Amino acid sequence: MSEADVLLRVDDLQVHFPVHKGAVFRKQVATVKAVDGVSFQLKRGETLGLVGESGCGKSTTGLAILRMLEPSGGRIEFEGKDITHFDKSSLRPLRRRMQMVYQDPFGSLNPRMKVRDIIGEPLEVHGLANDRKAFDQRIAQLMRTVGLLPDMADRFPHEFSGGQRQRIGIARALALEPALIICDEPVSALDVSIQAQVVNVFVELQQRLGMAYLFIAHDLAVVRHVSDRIAVMYLGRIVEIAARDEIYRKPLHPYTQALLAAVPVADPVVEATRKRVPVSGEVPSAMNPPSGCRFHTRCPLAMDRCRHEDPALRDLGAGRAVACHLHDMAAQ
Amino acid sequence: MTAAAKPLLSVRNLVTRFGRGRGAVTAVDDVSFDVGVGETVAVVGESGSGKSVTALSILRLIPSPPGRIESGEILFEGTDLTKLSEREIMEIRGNRIAMIFQEPMSSLNPVLTVGLQVAEPINVHRRKPWDAALGTAKQLLGRVRMSDTESRLRAYPHQFSGGMRQRAMIAMALACEPRLIIADEPTTALDVTVQAQILDLLKDLAQGSRCSLILITHDLGVVARYADRVVVMYAGRVVEQAPARELYANPRHPYTRGLMASVPRLDGDTNKRLVPIDGQPPNLARLPTGCAFAPRCKQATDLCHRERPALSEIGPQHQIACWLETPAHV
Ligand SMILES: Nc1ncnc2c1ncn2[C@@H]1O[C@H](COP(=O)(O)OP(=O)(O)O)[C@@H](O)[C@H]1O
Ligand SMILES: Nc1ncnc2c1ncn2[C@@H]1O[C@H](COP(=O)(O)OP(=O)(O)O)[C@@H](O)[C@H]1O
Ligand code: SF4
Ligand code: SF4
Ligand SMILES: [Mg+2]
Ligand SMILES: [Mg+2]
Numbered sequence: 001m002s003e004a005d006v007l008l009r010v011d012d013l014q015v016h017f018p019v020h021k022g023a024v025f026r027k028q029v030a031t032v033k034a035v036d037g038v039s040f041q042l043k044r045g046e047t048l049g050l051v052g053e054s055g056c057g058k059s060t061t062g063l064a065i066l067r068m069l070e071p072s073g074g075r076i077e078f079e080g081k082d083i084t085h086f087d088k089s090s091l092r093p094l095r096r097r098m099q100m101v102y103q104d105p106f107g108s109l110n111p112r113m114k115v116r117d118i119i120g121e122p123l124e125v126h127g128l129a130n131d132r133k134a135f136d137q138r139i140a141q142l143m144r145t146v147g148l149l150p151d152m153a154d155r156f157p158h159e160f161s162g163g164q165r166q167r168i169g170i171a172r173a174l175a176l177e178p179a180l181i182i183c184d185e186p187v188s189a190l191d192v193s194i195q196a197q198v199v200n201v202f203v204e205l206q207q208r209l210g211m212a213y214l215f216i217a218h219d220l221a222v223v224r225h226v227s228d229r230i231a232v233m234y235l236g237r238i239v240e241i242a243a244r245d246e247i248y249r250k251p252l253h254p255y256t257q258a259l260l261a262a263v264p265v266a267d268p269v270v271e272a273t274r275k276r277v278p279v280s281g282e283v284p285s286a287m288n289p290p291s292g293c294r295f296h297t298r299c300p301l302a303m304d305r306c307r308h309e310d311p312a313l314r315d316l317g318a319g320r321a322v323a324c325h326l327h328d329m330a331a332q
Numbered sequence: 333m334t335a336a337a338k339p340l341l342s343v344r345n346l347v348t349r350f351g352r353g354r355g356a357v358t359a360v361d362d363v364s365f366d367v368g369v370g371e372t373v374a375v376v377g378e379s380g381s382g383k384s385v386t387a388l389s390i391l392r393l394i395p396s397p398p399g400r401i402e403s404g405e406i407l408f409e410g411t412d413l414t415k416l417s418e419r420e421i422m423e424i425r426g427n428r429i430a431m432i433f434q435e436p437m438s439s440l441n442p443v444l445t446v447g448l449q450v451a452e453p454i455n456v457h458r459r460k461p462w463d464a465a466l467g468t469a470k471q472l473l474g475r476v477r478m479s480d481t482e483s484r485l486r487a488y489p490h491q492f493s494g495g496m497r498q499r500a501m502i503a504m505a506l507a508c509e510p511r512l513i514i515a516d517e518p519t520t521a522l523d524v525t526v527q528a529q530i531l532d533l534l535k536d537l538a539q540g541s542r543c544s545l546i547l548i549t550h551d552l553g554v555v556a557r558y559a560d561r562v563v564v565m566y567a568g569r570v571v572e573q574a575p576a577r578e579l580y581a582n583p584r585h586p587y588t589r590g591l592m593a594s595v596p597r598l599d600g601d602t603n604k605r606l607v608p609i610d611g612q613p614p615n616l617a618r619l620p621t622g623c624a625f626a627p628r629c630k631q632a633t634d635l636c637h638r639e640r641p642a643l644s645e646i647g648p649q650h651q652i653a654c655w656l657e658t659p660a661h662v
Binding site (some may be wrong): 053054194221224245265271 | 595
C-alpha cells in the first residue's frame with residue numbers, strides 16, 4: 001500500500017500490565033503481556049477486522065491505539081505522526097481524529113444525560129458548540145445519519161432500546177468526523193434480530209463518510225461481513241493477517257483454521273459435510289504463555305521445534321502474513 | 333422420529349405466567365412440541381421469547397410466586413409432570429431429566445468439591461454409598477474427557493475454567509443416565525473453539541446412550557450443526573417447527589425468514605446487504621391483540637392485527653402460526 005494511504009501504522013506494540021499482590025505493601029508478582037508484539041497497518045477508509053477469543057488482547061490493542069492505555073513498547077503512527085508517547089495536550093487534537101464505539105450500549109452512555117448532550121459532548125469539549133442553533137442542527141443531522149429521529153434528542157438513554165443506544169454511541173463517535181473509529185464488539189450485546197440493523201449502519205456510514213474502522217469482534221461471520229482485511233489474534237499476538245476472502249477461503253495458520261471450523265454455518269446440509277478441525281483445551285493464561293509458539297499446547301500440527309522456537313509473523317506477499325513454522329519455508 | 337413412535341416428552345398447550353392482575357405476563361403461551369427418543373430438538377428465539385421458562389416449566393422449577401404453570405400438560409414417559417407432587421418431581425429431576433445451564437457457576441456450589449457434586453445425584457437417586465458414588469464420578473469426569481480425573485475430583489469450581497465447569501455440569505447431568513437432557517444456552521458464555529468442544533461432547537454422549545436433548549440457543553449455526561428438529565419461539569409462542577433440514581431449506585414464518593436473512597453467514601455473500609428485522613423485540617407486558625410479530629412484519633394484514641393465528645400443519649411435521657398460510661376464516 002502506498003505511504004500516503006496509510007492512516008495507522010502499529011509496530012511491535014506491547015502493552016504489559018503488572019499484577020500486584022498484597023493490600024498494603026503492594027508487590028508486583030507477575031506481568032500480563034496482554035499485547036506482546038502486534039504490528040499492522042490500516043489504510044484510509046478501510047476496515048480491518050480484529051478477531052480472536054476472549055483475553056487475546058483485542059480491546060487492549062484498541063485502547064492503546066486510542067492512547068487510553070500507555071503502550072509498554074513499540075510504536076503507533078497515526079496520520080504520519082508518532083503518537084506512541086503523546087502527552088495530554090498533544091492527545092486532545094488526536095481525539096478528534098480517532099473515536100471509539102463500545103460493546104455495552106447500556107453501560108457506555110451516561111444515564112443522567114440527554115441524548116442531545118451525549119452526542120454533542122465531543123463538540124462541547126472541543127469548543128465547537130458555541131453557536132446553539134448550529135449545534136442543534138448538527139445533533140439533528142447526526143441523529144438522522146444513524147437512523148434516529150431528531151425529535152428524540154431530549155430523551156434519556158433508558159428510554160431507548162439496545163439497538164437505538166448503540167446508534168447513539170455511533171452518532172457520538174461521528175460528531176467530530178474522525179478518520180478512524182475503533183469499534184469494540186459493537187453488536188455482540190444486541191439481540192440477533194437487531195444486530196443486522198447496527199451492522200448496516202456501520203457499513204452505510206463508511207460508504208458515505210469514508211472513515212476507517214478497526215472492527216473488533218469475536219463473531220467471525222459479522223467480522224467477515226464488514227471487513228476488507230482480517231487479523232487473527234492469539235495470546236497477545238497477531239498470528240495471521242490477510243485480505244478477508246483469502247483468510248476465509250484458505251486460512252493458513254492452524255489457529256485460524258480451527259477458529260473458522262469451530263463456527264457453525266446456519267445450514268444443516270453444509271454442516272453435515274464440513275471438515276472439522278478440533279482443537280483441544282482452552283486458551284492458556286496470558287500471565288504465563290507457553291514457550292515457543294504460543295499455540296503449540298493446542299495445535300494439532302505442532303512439531304518439536306514449535307515448543308521452543310517462537311515463529312515470527314512472516315510476510316508471504318499479497319498483504320498476507322502468518323506466524324507459524326509450517327509457513328517459514330514458503331516465505332523463503 | 334417416526335410418526336408411529338411414541339415421543340419421550342410431549343408438551344401440550346403449556347401456559348406459564350408471572351405475576352397477577354395488570355402486571356401479569358404470559359411468558360409461555362400455549363406451547364406444544366414433542367421430543368422423540370434419542371432426538372435433539374433445538375428451541376430458538378431471541379432473549380425473552382420464553383425458552384428458559386419452557387425448560388424450567390418442564391422441570392417444575394418455576395419460582396412461585398410470582399410464577400406458575402397455569403394450564404397444559406407435560407407428558408414425560410407417559411406421566412403428566414404438572415400433576416406430580418414436589419417429592420415425585422424430585423425423583424425425576426437430575427435423574428430421568430437433567431438440566432445444564434448457561435452459567436455453570438450459578439448451579440455449582442462454590443464450597444463443595446467438583447467430585448462431591450458429581451457424585452451427589454448418584455448418592456441420592458441411585459442410593460450408592462459416597463465412596464462408590466465418587467468412584468462413578470471419577471469415571472464420569474473421564475467420559476467428559478477430563479484428564480487427571482483424580483485431582484479434578486478434589487478441585488473446587490473456581491479452580492476450573494469456563495469450559496471445564498461446563499464439562500463438570502455435563503458429568504453431573506449424565507450421572508444417573510437420564511433419558512432427557514435440557515441444555516439452556518450451555519455455551520453462550522464460552523469462546524467458539526470451546527463451544528464446539530462442549531457441544532460435540534454433549535451430542536456424542538447423548539447419542540451414545542440414546543438420550544434425548546433439548547438444546548436452547550439463539551444461534552442458528554448451532555441449531556444447524558446439532559439439531560434434528562427445531563422449535564422457533566417468538567413472544568412466548570411457537571411460531572414455527574420443522575425438521576432442521578426442512579426449516580433451513582424452506583422457512584415459512586416471516587419471523588424465521590427474517591432471522592435467517594438478518595444473520596450473516598460464514599459462507600454467505602458479503603456483497604449482499606443484511607436484511608434486518610425492523611422494529612424492536614416484543615414487550616411481553618404490552619403484546620398486541622393479534623399476531624405478536626405483526627408490528628414488525630412486512631406482510632401483516634388487518635386480520636393479523638386483530639386475531640392471533642394458531643399453529644397449524646403446512647407439511648409433513650412442519651407447522652407454522654401465521655395467517656399467510658392459514659385460510660382466513662371470514
Ligand atoms: N487493566 C488490566 N489489568 C490487568 N490485566 C488486564 C487489564 N486489562 C486487560 N487485562 C488482561 O489482558 C489480557 C487481554 O485482555 P483484553 O484486551 O481485554 O482481551 P480481549 O478484548 O481480546 O478479550 C487478558 O488476559 C486480560 O485479563
Ligand atoms: N422470575 C421471573 N419473574 C418474572 N418474570 C419472569 C421471570 N422469569 C421470566 N420471566 C418473564 O418471562 C419472559 C421469558 O423469559 P425467558 O424464558 O427467560 O426468556 P428466554 O427466551 O430469553 O430464555 C421474560 O421476558 C420475563 O418477562
Ligand atoms: S508454529 Fe507449530 S505449534 Fe505454532 S501454529 Fe505452527 S505448527 Fe502449530
Ligand atoms: S400472522 Fe400476519 S403478522 Fe403474523 S407473521 Fe403472519 S403475516 Fe406476519
Ligand atoms: Mg474485549
Ligand atoms: Mg434464557
